[in-house]
Amino acid sequence: MSTADRRRLLGPIDASPLYSDITPKVHSSVGEAGKSDKEVRKVFIKTGLVSNASGSSYIEASNIIVEVSVFGPRPIRGSFTDRASFSVECKFLPYLKQPQEDLFRGDTHANNNGRQGLTEVEHKISQYVETAFLPCIILEKYPKSTIDVFITVISTGNTTAPSSILNLTNWIVNCSSLALIDSGIEIKDIVTSGHIKYLQSEQRLIVDPLENEEREDALDCLVSFESLKNDEIVGLWIDGNQKLLTEELLSKFIKECSSMSEKIRANFNNYLLKLCEN
C-alpha cells in the first residue's frame, strides 16, 4: 500500500511555498464591516457545485472560504459490514498558513506539497467534524459502503491565532451539513454550530468573532447542535485560558452558541426551502 497522497495533483517534492512576513491586507468579501457583538456575520452559501460528488457545498463567511464534497455511499472492499463507514478529511490548500502551524509543525516554512497525511490542525478539525456528524447520519441504511467527506479550506480568516481554528471549524461544520443534505444521504437532523468569544477584562461576549487575536484573558467556545433533536450537543470545543472557565460561564456559552446555531439553522432552512421551490 503506497503512502503517497494519490488524491490530488501534487507539486514537485522539493517545491517550497512562497512565504512572506508581510500580512497582506485582505479585503473583506461578505459582511465584515460593522458587525456588532451579538450579530452573526453574513455568509454566502451555494450547494451542488461539484458535479461528480454525491453532494457538495461552498461557503464564504467574510475571509473564510470552505468547500465540502461528499462522496458515497461507495462500495467497499473486504468483509461484510452492516452499516456505512464514515470518514472525514479536512485539507487546507497548500499556500495557506495554518493556524498554530509553527506550534504543531515546528517550522513555518515546512513544505506543504511534499507532506504526507494531515497536519495536526487538519486532524483536529476532521476529528471534530466526524464526531459531530456520526450521530446524525443513518449509517444503517447504507450497508457495505463508505461515506466520505472531503473538506477543502480555500481561505482562512485574517489571523492564525489558535482561537481562529474554532471559528473556522464552526463554518466547516455548517458547510458540511449543507453538503450532506445536498448528497441526499439520510440524516436525522441538520447539525449547525455556534462560536463565541469571551473577553474577561472587558466582560465582553462576542458572537461569531471576526478578530481572533491571541489574548491572555480570552475564552473561546464552539458548540454544535442538533437543534430539532432536543437541542442535543454533538460537539464541544473550548480553547483559551481555561482557568477562567466556571460552570456559570459554560452554561452561558452554550446558551449563546445555541442561539447562534439556531440563527444559522433558520437561514439554512430558508435556503433549502427556496432551493426546493425553484
Added chain:
Amino acid sequence: MSKTEIAVPGQYITPLYKTDNDNVIHKFIAGRGTTISPISASDEEGTREVQVIVATLLGKIKIKEIENQPDNEQQLEVKNEDTTVKSYLVSVTPKASTYQKFHEQIEGNEAPDEENISINLPREGDIVLARVIRLNNKQASCEILTVENYGNVGTDSGLGANGESSHKSVSASGGTQSLNNYSTVASSNSLINATSADLGETFKGIIRVQDIRSTERDKVKIIDSFRPGDIVRAQIISLGDGSNYYLSTARNDLGVIYAKSEGGAGDLMFAIDWQTMVCPSTGIIEKRKCAKYINN
C-alpha cells in the same frame, strides 16, 4: 388526507399516533425518507418523550392512507369498541431524480412518488440491471448498474463507471479518490478497516450457477447462460459478503435482456425462446438464459 409540503432534514412531520374527537386513531408509519425520533415535549404534566416521525431528506412530504391489515389492528389495544384505526404511510421524496426525469420522458407520466428516493443502494428483493464482467464455471460476476424503478446506484459511481467519463478519469491502477491510503484518512471512528473501492467502481454482484434457473439446476452451464458484456435483469437474493451481492435469475422474467453476438463483436441479438438468442444480421444463434420481459 394528503398534503404537499416541503420538509428539511430533522423536521417533525407527525407524531406516531393522533386521536380525533370522533373516536378515530390515526396511526402513522415511517416510510422512505423519514425516521422515528424520540423528542421530549413538555406540558402541564411534565416532560415526556414523544415518538415523532421526522424527515431525513430535503423534499416533499407525502401522507397516504393505507388499507388496514387486520393483524395490525389487533396489535393496537383498542379499548373502545367504537374506536377505529386509520393508518397512513408518511414519506419524503426528494426533488426529481434522474430516474424520475427519464420515467417522465419515456412513460409520459410522473413516476410514483414512493419509488423516488435519492440514494438507491440495492436491497434484498430488488430487481437490478447488471452487466456481466467475468465468468467461471461456478458463477458469473457482474456490476450492478441500476435498481429497477429506483435509478442508478450512486451518483459518483454512475459518472465514473457508467458515464461518459469512465475511460478518461479512472486510471488502470485505480481512481484518484480511493481511500486505500490510511495515512491521509483523518479519522474513522465508525468502522475500522473499511477500505473503499476506487472511484468509479460499482457495487458488484454474483450469479451462482444454482441461481440461474429454477428447474434442472444441475444441468445449467454458466457458459450457456451468460457472456461478458450482457446486461442481465436479476433479483437480489442476499446482501452477500463484503464485496458482492448475490443475484438470481431463477424466474421467467429474469435473465439476459441485452446481448451482442460473438462476444460483443457482432450485432444486437433477440431472444427466440427462453434459452436461445439470434442475431438478425448474421443469423448466428447463441445460448443465453433469456428474460421474458413483458410489462403486462
